[in-house]
Amino acid sequence: MKSLKDIHDAARADGIPIMKDDGIEFLKQYIKEHPEIQKILEIGTAVGYSAIQMASVREDIVIDTVEIDPVCVTAAIQNISDQHLSDRIYVHHCDGADYVTMAVYDLIFIDAAKSQYGRYLEHYMDNSHEGTVFIFDNLAFHGIVDNNELSQNRSTVQMAHKILKFRNDLLKDERFDAIYYPDKGDGIAVAVRK
Secondary structure, three states: OOOHHHHHHHHHHOOOOOOOHHHHHHHHHHHHHOOOOOEEEEEOOOOOHHHHHHHOOOOOOEEEEEEOOHHHHHHHHHHHHHOOOOOOEEEEEOOOOOOOOOOOOOEEEEOOOHHHHHHHHHHOHHHOOOOOEEEEOOOOOOOOOOOHHHOOOHHHHHHHHHHHHHHHHHHHOOOEEEEEEOOOOOOEEEEEEO
16 A cells, blocks of 8 residues: 555656646645635546645545546556545546536646647536636646747647647636746646636
8 A cells, every 4th residue: 555655756756747746735725725625627647646635635625537548547546545535536537638527616627738728628617617726737848838948859849839828828818817826836827717
């Protein structure tokens, strides 16, 4: 049975993309400060680390989390079970853009295919209400979004341009009160639906 630290360290060692430590702390603090957040949707489970961290904030939190990678799904289910959270965290194996539910969420945390963020946002609008918080990680993408010279890889730079466009569009979107935190995690945006 793995501890939370074991899950974190194994993911880092295996190169599985989990949220930066200060990003996780920011996310948990946000949930702590908003007791109305009880039902959470996460797109991008990886090995379940962030879902476990979010569920640890309060006993009343229930999470649906979506992951496309079958190896990660298996690991996440095991890790969530090890933390005795299988009754509050439900792992769904599919593409985040294909997951369909009638549920309405208080927080929708998106940390999956960066180039699909706009698509995910529109896909899950029907699963939100006035006051639902959308949180997006990796909007700095290791600094490359604001400084393309940090990467020599053309496809990475193209993705950075897509992320920048999404970030700018989100901050101007009349449907949300959005704030971008460049110094949290790998660049986190918090958008509250009006």
